[in-house]
Amino acid sequence: MTPSDRAGALLSLPGLLLGVAVFFYLFFAKTVCEPFYQANQLLDFDALTKSNPRVAAKLGGPITPPSREGLAFHREPVLPVFCSPR
Amino acid sequence: MSGAALPKLALGFVAAAIVALYAHAIFYTPIAYGDQFQEIHRTFTWSLSQYLSSYMAGQGPLFRPGEIVLRYVILYGFGGDPFAYNYFQILYLALTAIMALSLVPCRNWADAGAAITALAFLFGHHAYVAVMEANITFSNGLVLLLMLVVLHVLQAKGSLTTQILAIALSLAAVLTKEVGLIVPVALASGALLGFPGVRRSTAILLVALILAYVGYRLATLPPFEGEMGASTPHTFAERLSNMIAAPVMIVTGDPFDGEWSQFLSRHLYPWRIIRIALGLATIIVILAAYLLRKRAAEAFPDQELVDGKWMLLLLIVGAASSAIAFQYTRHRFGAMVLPVAFLLLDRSLRILIWRLSRIDVAAWARVAAVSLLFAFSLGWATRAADGFVVLRNIGAKIMIDWIEHWQEYRAYEGRDPGTLPYLDASFWAAEEMPWPTVRDDWPFVKFWLGDEDVMNR
Numbered sequence: 348m349t350p351s352d353r354a355g356a357l358l359s360l361p362g363l364l365l366g367v368a369v370f371f372y373l374f375f376a377k378t379v380c381e382p383f384y385q386a387n388q389l390l391d392f393d394a395l396t397k398s399n400p401r402v403a404a405k406l407g408g409p410i411t412p413p414s415r416e417g418l419a420f421h422r423e424p425v426l427p428v429f430c431s432p433r
Numbered sequence: 434m435s436g437a438a439l440p441k442l443a444l445g446f447v448a449a450a451i452v453a454l455y456a457h458a459i460f461y462t463p464i465a466y467g468d469q470f471q472e473i474h475r476t477f478t479w480s481l482s483q484y485l486s487s488y489m490a491g492q493g494p495l496f497r498p499g500e501i502v503l504r505y506v507i508l509y510g511f512g513g514d515p516f517a518y519n520y521f522q523i524l525y526l527a528l529t530a531i532m533a534l535s536l537v538p539c540r541n542w543a544d545a546g547a548a549i550t551a552l553a554f555l556f557g558h559h560a561y562v563a564v565m566e567a568n569i570t571f572s573n574g575l576v577l578l579l580m581l582v583v584l585h586v587l588q589a590k591g592s593l594t595t596q597i598l599a600i601a602l603s604l605a606a607v608l609t610k611e612v613g614l615i616v617p618v619a620l621a622s623g624a625l626l627g628f629p630g631v632r633r634s635t636a637i638l639l640v641a642l643i644l645a646y647v648g649y650r651l652a653t654l655p656p657f658e659g660e661m662g663a664s665t666p667h668t669f670a671e672r673l674s675n676m677i678a679a680p681v682m683i684v685t686g687d688p689f690d691g692e693w694s695q696f697l698s699r700h701l702y703p704w705r706i707i708r709i710a711l712g713l714a715t716i717i718v719i720l721a722a723y724l725l726r727k728r729a730a731e732a733f734p735d736q737e738l739v740d741g742k743w744m745l746l747l748l749i750v751g752a753a754s755s756a757i758a759f760q761y762t763r764h765r766f767g768a769m770v771l772p773v774a775f776l777l778l779d780r781s782l783r784i785l786i787w788r789l790s791r792i793d794v795a796a797w798a799r800v801a802a803v804s805l806l807f808a809f810s811l812g813w814a815t816r817a818a819d820g821f822v823v824l825r826n827i828g829a830k831i832m833i834d835w836i837e838h839w840q841e842y843r844a845y846e847g848r849d850p851g852t853l854p855y856l857d858a859s860f861w862a863a864e865e866m867p868w869p870t871v872r873d874d875w876p877f878v879k880f881w882l883g884d885e886d887v888m889n890r
Contacts, residue, residue: 348542349541349543349790350789350790350791351541351542351543351786351787351789351790352541352542352543353542354543354546354786354789354790354803354806355440355541355542355543355544355545355546355547355786356542356545356546357546357803357806357807358546358547358549358550358782358786358806358807358810359440359443359447359542359545359546359549359550359810360807360810361549361550361553361807361810361811361813361814361815362447362549362550362552362553362810362814362817363443363446363447363549364814365447365450365451365553365814365817365818366446366447366449366450366451367450368818369450369451369453369454370450372454373453373454373457376457381867382870383825383869383870384461384825384867384868384869384870385867385868385870386867386868387832387863387864387865387866387867387868388832388868389832389835389836389860389863389864389868390864395836398872399833399872402833402836402837405837406836406837410836410839410840412860412861412864413843413853413856413857413860413861414857415857415861417854417857418854418857418858418861419477419854419855419857419858420513420514420515420855420858420862421514421858421861421862422512422514422516422862423865424516424862424865424866425460426865426867427867429867
């Protein structure tokens with residue numbers, strides 16, 4: 348390995364470490380537990396009160412969701428495996 | 434396995450990892466209401482000709498018919514529902530990576546180190562992440578993608594096919610968004626600077642296109658009336674301020690949206706200092722390679738140098754971005770400069786690595802120089818990781834918007850009951866998306882990785 352190759356390999360390291368971290372994160376997220384997302388809280392007013400008190404105070408109560416009848420479109424999303432909510 | 438195979442594999446692995454990371458967040462980003470819903474509804478319920486004629490009849494201050502065409506291509510090309518926008522964005526991520534990789538050689542580890550760092554720069558730059566909002570992806574983002582193709586065109590042999598491609602790219606860009614003007618400017622300038630890909634006759638046609646576009650824009654469209662926010666200029670001084678702010682934003686990310694008053698009033702979190710330092714360091718790296726061009730010519734072919742014509746092209750593209758800011762400016766406008774900067778950064782790093790391996794200096798000086806380059810590469814890799822944090826925050830912001838403004842959305846759209854099945858479907862589509870746990874992120878993310886400037890505020 349030439350000196351410039353050694354320097355280049357050193358410069359590659361941060362990107363490669365990022366790549367390895369991404370690989371393990373995605374593998375873990377898709378098979379064991381998704382650490383950066385959890386089940387949706389759009390209709391969970393208690394969760395909103397904890398996570399965003401300003402919006403919860405503004406609304407004063409849970410929102411009334413629309414009917415699921417007659418929707419213009421629907422596609423089943425591919426959901427990950429979630430961890431227990433923190 | 435040949436000597437080049439492992440470096441190529443490493444480069445491809447890093448590119449795939451960044452695309453996969455961003456795509457993961459994009460896949461879980463709900464459809465936003467603002468700037469999206471009414472356009473989506475019209476695309477589903479109107480014919481293309483009806484939409485275009487309505488758009489042209491009620492012409493506001495913006496001329497973007499290409500955006501409308503793209504909405505039909507995206508919605509009907511990717512499954513016929515609003516998730517199509519997410520799929521289009523994932524395709525955009527992949528195409529950016531493929532086009533970027535096609536521009537840089539990878540024959541050894543020196544090439545790989547330079548290309549991996551340049552790739553982290555491209556994806557980690559605040560302007561790139563900012564174009565990942567859906568509407569922006571198929572306007573500013575499309576122009577970024579076209580600029581990557583422009584770099585191929587400029588370096589091609591100047592065949593008839595290349596000339597047709599140059600004109601087609603220019604038309605597609607200017608019809609999509611104002612910043613698309615950068616594409617014909619880059620191609621025509623390239624011809625004048627001596628790049629082989631664009632013939633003089635094509636350059637004349639492109640200049641005519643630029644003049645026709647600017648003439649049409651100034652003569653027929655009404656001016657902005659402050660609806661674009663504080664960055665909408667009205668006086669000459671405000672326009673000048675925007676035009677100076679635009680290139681400064683491209684390099685440092687500040688002042689946000691051209692508002693100088695925010696520069697010192699906002700908190701100087703570490704991520705902001707890192708962003709500014711990395712932007713300035715990128716300029717220094719490219720300038721250093723330019724100063725080394727004669728010595729570098731001993732080891733690199735002309736096509737791989739950072740010479741005068743490339744530096745001028747970078748300045749022209751930067752100046753064109755600045756000129757467009759006379760109308761209004763945004764921090765994401767730097768996106769169109771990124772392809773040229775990406776290519777020059779790759780070349781510059783290769784030249785610096787080569788020079789450092791040959792220069793006769795004390796060991797400590799060599800170690801210090803290589804350490805600085807390593808810190809530079811590490812910095813851009815962290816910015817690429819930061820892009821994921823930002824995309825999650827964009828998703829979280831859209832979710833909260835659906836909750837906070839749901840009654841307003843429904844009251845507004847309820848004026849036309851035909852829209853409600855689409856609005857309700859969009860609500861449930863958001864409800865079925867995973868929830869980004871940004872509130873639970875560790876404090877170091879906020880201080881070292883967070884980039885609130887890029888988020889959809």
